[in-house]
Amino acid sequence: MQYLLTSICSLCMVYSGWFIDRLLGKEKRGKWLTSGVLLLTLALVATLPVYGTSYAPILMTTIILYIILAVSWTMFSGPTGYMSLATAAFFGVGIYTAAFMAGDFPPPVFILVGGAASFILALGVGALTLRLRGIYFAIFTFGLVELIRHVLAFIELHVTGTRGRFVFGVDNETIFYYMLGVFVLLMITAYFLNRSKFGLALRSIGEYEAAAAHTGVNVTMVKIVTFAVSAFFMGAVGAIWATKLHYVDPGIAFNPLFTFIPVLMAIFGGMGLLYGPIIGAAFFTLLKEFLTTTLAKYGLGELYMLFFGVILVAAILFMPNGVVGVIQRLTQKWRKGGPVEEHADT
Amino acid sequence: MSKRLLLIPLALLLVFSLVAVSCDGDADVTTTPPPTETTVPPPDDYDTRTSIVIGAARPISGPLNMIGDYALGPLLDIWVDQINAAGGLYIDEYDRALPVELIIYDDTSDLGTMTTLLERLILEDQVDFIMPPCSTAFLYAAAPIANEHGYIFLGGEGGCTTLTALLPDLPYVFGVLNYSDYHQIPALADLFVEWGVETVAYIYIADLHGIEYAHTSESEFLLRGIQVVYSEGVPPEAVDLTPQLQAAMNSGADAFCAYTYPPISIFVYGQAMGLGYNPDVFVIGPGANFQFYYAAFGPMTEGLIGFGAWNRQTSPEANALVDLMVAATGDAGLALYGDEEGFLDWWGQLFYYGALQFFEQAIVEAGTLDQAVIRGVMATSTFDTCLGPTWFDMRDGGGGLLALECHPGQVGQWQNGIYEVIGPAANATADAIYPKPPFPAP
Numbered sequence: 107m108q109y110l111l112t113s114i115c116s117l118c119m120v121y122s123g124w125f126i127d128r129l130l131g132k133e134k135r136g137k138w139l140t141s142g143v144l145l146l147t148l149a150l151v152a153t154l155p156v157y158g159t160s161y162a163p164i165l166m167t168t169i170i171l172y173i174i175l176a177v178s179w180t181m182f183s184g185p186t187g188y189m190s191l192a193t194a195a196f197f198g199v200g201i202y203t204a205a206f207m208a209g210d211f212p213p214p215v216f217i218l219v220g221g222a223a224s225f226i227l228a229l230g231v232g233a234l235t236l237r238l239r240g241i242y243f244a245i246f247t248f249g250l251v252e253l254i255r256h257v258l259a260f261i262e263l264h265v266t267g268t269r270g271r272f273v274f275g276v277d278n279e280t281i282f283y284y285m286l287g288v289f290v291l292l293m294i295t296a297y298f299l300n301r302s303k304f305g306l307a308l309r310s311i312g313e314y315e316a317a318a319a320h321t322g323v324n325v326t327m328v329k330i331v332t333f334a335v336s337a338f339f340m341g342a343v344g345a346i347w348a349t350k351l352h353y354v355d356p357g358i359a360f361n362p363l364f365t366f367i368p369v370l371m372a373i374f375g376g377m378g379l380l381y382g383p384i385i386g387a388a389f390f391t392l393l394k395e396f397l398t399t400t401l402a403k404y405g406l407g408e409l410y411m412l413f414f415g416v417i418l419v420a421a422i423l424f425m426p427n428g429v430v431g432v433i434q435r436l437t438q439k440w441r442k443g444g445p446v447e448e449h450a451d452t
Numbered sequence: 453m454s455k456r457l458l459l460i461p462l463a464l465l466l467v468f469s470l471v472a473v474s475c476d477g478d479a480d481v482t483t484t485p486p487p488t489e490t491t492v493p494p495p496d497d498y499d500t501r502t503s504i505v506i507g508a509a510r511p512i513s514g515p516l517n518m519i520g521d522y523a524l525g526p527l528l529d530i531w532v533d534q535i536n537a538a539g540g541l542y543i544d545e546y547d548r549a550l551p552v553e554l555i556i557y558d559d560t561s562d563l564g565t566m567t568t569l570l571e572r573l574i575l576e577d578q579v580d581f582i583m584p585p586c587s588t589a590f591l592y593a594a595a596p597i598a599n600e601h602g603y604i605f606l607g608g609e610g611g612c613t614t615l616t617a618l619l620p621d622l623p624y625v626f627g628v629l630n631y632s633d634y635h636q637i638p639a640l641a642d643l644f645v646e647w648g649v650e651t652v653a654y655i656y657i658a659d660l661h662g663i664e665y666a667h668t669s670e671s672e673f674l675l676r677g678i679q680v681v682y683s684e685g686v687p688p689e690a691v692d693l694t695p696q697l698q699a700a701m702n703s704g705a706d707a708f709c710a711y712t713y714p715p716i717s718i719f720v721y722g723q724a725m726g727l728g729y730n731p732d733v734f735v736i737g738p739g740a741n742f743q744f745y746y747a748a749f750g751p752m753t754e755g756l757i758g759f760g761a762w763n764r765q766t767s768p769e770a771n772a773l774v775d776l777m778v779a780a781t782g783d784a785g786l787a788l789y790g791d792e793e794g795f796l797d798w799w800g801q802l803f804y805y806g807a808l809q810f811f812e813q814a815i816v817e818a819g820t821l822d823q824a825v826i827r828g829v830m831a832t833s834t835f836d837t838c839l840g841p842t843w844f845d846m847r848d849g850g851g852g853l854l855a856l857e858c859h860p861g862q863v864g865q866w867q868n869g870i871y872e873v874i875g876p877a878a879n880a881t882a883d884a885i886y887p888k889p890p891f892p893a894p
Contacts, residue, residue, distance in 0.1 A: 108576055161576035168568055256687070259658045263685050269614060269663035270589065275596060278571070351563050353593040355659055357688050358563050398512075398558040398565070399572065408513045408558060 108162045109392065115154055115166050116388035118147035119173060119289070123381030126297050152286060155279045163282040167350075169391045170285040171343050174292055175368035176375070176383035178339040181296060182332045183369075184377040185305075185312045188239070191365045192231065192247035195254050196224035196337040198360035200344020202258065205271040205354050213276055213284055217345045224341025225334045232330035248365065255360035262356065270355030273348045284346050292339050296380055299332070308332055370414075374421045376428025385429045390414070495545055495821070504541060504821065506532070507555040507573035508583035509594075514561025518714050520586040522742055523797045524608045524804045528554060528583060530780050531808045541812065544819025559585055566590055567597060574601045580821050581811075584608030587713075588631075588661040591615065599624045599851075604823050604830065606807055607854075609800060612664050616853065624827055625851035626844050628807040629800050630859050632668035636759050639862035639875040640735065641672040644707060647886045649733060653682035653705035655696045655720075657712050665711035681705050690716055694723050700731075707733035714739045721749060721756070725891055732887035733757065741799035746869060747789035753866035755888035760799035761864025761873045765881040769838035770860065773805050798871040802860050806839030813837075 125144045155163045175193055183190050200220035207216035235246045262268050299305045307328045310318040319325045348354055368387070375386025397410035425432055495501070508528065511520045532554045535541055540549035555577065559566035566585045573579045574597075582603050585594050588610030595615060598605035599622045611631035619625060630636055644652070652673055656662035666683060673680055682703040684696050693716065700708050708731045710720045717739020724730070739745060740758030749756075764771045778785075778792050785794025813835040818826040831852060834843040839860060844852035861873035865884055872882035 159576055161572050164568060164571050164575070168564075259685070259687070263658060263663065267667075269612075269667075270592075270660050272592075272614075272618075275600070347564065350567055351593055352567065352596050353563070353589055353660075355589060357659055358589065361562070363562070394560075394565075398560060399569065402512065402557050403555060410558065410560070411513060 108159050108165055109396070111154065111158045111162045112165050112169060113388075113392060115151045115162075116169055116384075116392065118151045119170070120381050120384045120388065121147050122293055123177075123379070123384040126293055126300075127379045127381055129297060130300050148290070152283075155282060160278075164278050165391075165395060167278070167282045167285050168395075169388050170282075170289050171347055172368060172371060172387035172391050173384050174285070174289055174339055174343045175364065176371040176387040177292055177296065177380065178336040179368050180372045180377050180380075180383045181299065181339075182329075182336040184372070185308045186329060186332070187312045188236070188329070189244040189369075190247045190333070190336075191244050191369075192228075192250045192337070193340055193368055194360055194362055194365040195247070195251040196228060196340035197344040197347075197364045198251070198254060198356075199224045199227055200341035200346075201348040201351070201354055201359040202271075203341070204345040204348035205273050205359075208274040208276075208349060213280065213346070213349070217284060217288070217342050220345025221338040221342035224344070225338040227341075228334040228337030229330060232333040233326075236326060236329045236333065248362075251360050251362060251365060255356045258356040258360075270353055270358075273352055273354055275352055276349040281346055281349060285343065288339060288342050288346070293380075295335065295339075299335070304328060304331075370418055372428075374418060374425075374428055376425075376430025378427060379430050382428050382430035389429075393417075498546060501546060501550065503553045504543075504550045504581070504815075505553045505555060505577070505579045506581045506583060507557070507577055507579035509557045509559040509566045509569035509573065509585050510583075511561040511586050512556065512558035514559075516561040516586045516590075519609055519738070522744065522795055523800050524584070524586065526777065526781050526795055527801060527804050527808065528556070530776055531805065531812075533780075534776075535812065542816055543821060545821075555579060559590075563590060563593055567593055570594055570597055571601075574598075574603060581815075581823075586610070588612050588615075588664075589659060592660065595622055595625045595851075602823050604811070604827055605851075606811055608804065610661065612660055613668070614660065614664070616847070619852065620848040620850035622851040623831075623849065624823065626807070626830060627851070627853040629803050629854075630759075630856075630862060632665045633672070634853065635856055635859070635876075636737075636862045637665065637668045637672045640709075640757075641669075641676050641678065643863060643875045643884065644673070644678055644733070645676050647733070647884075649678060649706040651679045651681045651703070651705040652707045652709065653700035653703045653731075654680070654709035654711060655684050655686055655693065655700070656710075657688045657690070657716060658685040659688055661713065662711045669709065669711075686712070686716070688713070688716075691719060692723070693720050694727065697724050697727055697729050701727060701729045705731060707731060707735065709735040710739075711737065712739065714742070718745070718748060721745075721752075725749075725752060728891075730888060730891055734888050738799060740866070741797060741864060741871065743785075743791060743793045743796040743798065743871075744789055746866060746871075747791045747794055751869075751892050754868070754892070755885045756866045757874070758799065758864050758866075758871070759862065761861035761871060761879075762802040763798060763864075763871050763873065763881055766802065766860045766873065766879075767838070767840065769840070770802055773802060773838050777801070798864055802838060803854065806837040806842050806858065807854065809837035810835050810842045 122144055125140055154166055179193055203220035203223050204216045231250060235243060238246060307323040310323060311325050315325055371386035371390050372383040376382030394410055397413055511517045532552045536551045540551040542549040557569045559569055573582055582598060584591055584607055586609045591607060591610040592615050595605050603624060605625045607626060607628035611627050611629045613633055654669055656666040670680055682700050682705060686696060712720060717736050720736055735757040737759040740756050741760045746753050762770050764774050777796055781795035782792035785792045788794055814826050814829045814833060818829045831846050834841050839858045842858050843855050845855045846852040861879040863875035864871045865874045867882055867885060873879050874884040
């Protein structure tokens with residue numbers, strides 16, 4: 107039952123991404139009608155705790171977490187082509203912020219502070235590194251994850267003398283709504299970012315950075331600010347996620363998988379449109395849940411990474427533009443060879 | 453028009469924010485008050501129930517799998533098979549014996565996945581009982597969740613002073629394994645004093661387990677006038693420990709301890725042999741306590757010390773458990789290690805199986821599947837298990853720890869291919885070898 111409900115809710119979230127893409131596209135017909143549908147779909151997701159099983163909002167929380175990580179990663183790396191591997195760093199900063207604050211402050215405060223801490227960190231890191239390109243930038247951002255993890259481990263060991271941190275729990279329903287709230291905020295931000303001159307500048311950087319600079323775009327500033335905005339969302343959901351973990355230490359908070367999994371999700375879904383990473387995140391989260399639980403009952407649970415690997419290899423070989431690319435091709439065929447609708451990058 | 457459109461999601465955001473804030477934003481841990489025994493109502497599913505379902509989120513894949521598969525993991529299957537072979541668990545309120553069904557989900561060695569799956573087992577699958585995840589940090593995270601839902605939480609591979617401090621607020625939590633200050637490092641330090649060890653060097657993995665062992669060592673050694681001349685934390689994914697081993701060797705310490713998890717525990721010993729580092733006392737744990745350690749290093753392990761501890765000589769019941777393990781995992785052990793005891797863990801398995809037998813008897817004694825009633829029985833009863841008379845020391849009306857008197861041993865040492873118990877003296881199955889003999893020629 108939870109698969110059905112969470113799949114429907116995931117489709118609703120895909121729809122919300124598609125709706126934003128549509129708003130940004132040239133197609134003007136029926137937007138008011140689709141906005142009404144958007145309202146209904148979001149209401150369907152928001153009321154999941156009312157009509158769903160007790161576990162459905164918990165699973166949906168995990169799905170939304172990965173959606174936010176994948177979309178916020180795509181927000182920067184998609185249009186610019188800069189491969190950031192710092193997701194786990196910003197996510198971990200959010201987790202540790204909650205670990206420090208959760209007992210003394212209400213969730214909205216530590217979620218905002220978690221996001222702000224990641225934002226500020228990304229501003230600093232971006233200012234230092236966004237002049238680097240290609241593999242150098244990717245390596246530096248991944249190094250950031252390790253750097254912060256080891257610095258925190260050192261502090262825990264030698265300064266505070268602590269051994270990880272207990273994180274005060276928040277009930278599952280509240281976590282779900284905060285996660286959903288951050289998702290809505292992310293969608294709105296993505297819309298404004300793409301619609302603005304800022305978004306145009308960002309896309310121009312991805313297409314030809316030197317040309318963008320010659321036309322007067324302050325490329326460094328645009329990259330840094332976008333990098334920081336995407337980091338804000340990663341930090342905010344990290345702070346929310348920490349309340350589910352109950353215990354964190356540097357190894358748990360700065361787990362490199364939180365860098366790689368959202369990237370793989372975005373690649374699978376397709377990075378050209380907003381709803382692509384949403385499809386990838388929802389699909390992989392549900393697939394993992396199915397493989398590690400339902401298949402585990404038949405002794406096949408350990409095969410989940412093998413499944414992941416095969417699907418990703420197949421996706422990269424046969425769907426270079428992800429699921430979104432396939433959908434676009436099918437749509438084109440359906441329209442009997444008509445031109446593919448132009449979409450703005452996320 | 454598009455600007456008007458934007459009002460909709462903005463309004464939605466506002467609505468969600470208000471809903472979220474109006475939801476319970478109380479960040480306090482939900483602690484279930486200590487239950488009181490009540491009259492057991494007749495079960496609604498008297499006619500339809502066909503089994504007792506026990507669930508667990510365990511590391512079937514990922515780095516923790518190396519511990520889980522050699523510790524509690526195989527015992528869960530053996531325990532369930534034993535119960536079912538005997539016709540199931542007789543539950544008085546059902547007037548019949550019910551077979552036990554085990555559901556194991558793969559937490560992929562990820563803490564977030566484990567907490568999610570644990571809640572799935574409780575809320576979605578509505579299992580009757582849960583079993584613990586693997587490793588100290590995971591136990592620490594899972595215990596409050598189980599307690600919040602009113603599920604009995606029997607400890608597994610791990611234990612820490614930090615969790616012990618929380619026990620008064622966690623009445624459903626029953627710690628099983630011994631750990632640093634309960635009562636391993638004190639027992640080890642007593643042996644050091646007996647042997648005349650004056651200086652110690654140690655390394656530890658920088659996680660909850662390692663840091664606690666390091667802190668406890670510092671205080672227990674200091675208490676006995678033993679000087680710590682070198683200590684260093686290493687990351688959990690460390691592979692090359694040569695620099696730390698070299699530094700420990702240079703320190704000239706009488707004893708060296710590695711508070712590390714496998715596979716680091718394997719790297720440590722292999723790299724120490726490569727360096728020719730063989731101090732008078734060499735302690736590794738967890739790691740040295742596994743039979744596969746002997747399979748890997750053979751006679752090179754002579755005199756190596758680990759934690760635990762138990763063996764076939766501990767008791768007839770312990771001997772019977774080894775036979776059970778060999779029957780269940782002997783073929784796999786032979787295939788992997790050329791040793792039918794290859795899946796034996798001489799630290800925790802007797803603890804775990806004793807706790808499972810205790811739990812089983814508590815359920816039957818309670819005559820119900822009601823967690824609160826069973827918890828009450830567990831908190832106040834003593835049952836005979838493979839550990840002998842077994843009970844839990846309860847903490848201020850909260851949760852409890854397996855009583856120290858039930859522990860089969862704290863410190864073990866490899867002697868002629870047997871992991872002998874050497875401390876405390878009351879549990880010893882052999883005299884300790886001191887100093888550690890040189891590595892035999894390959």
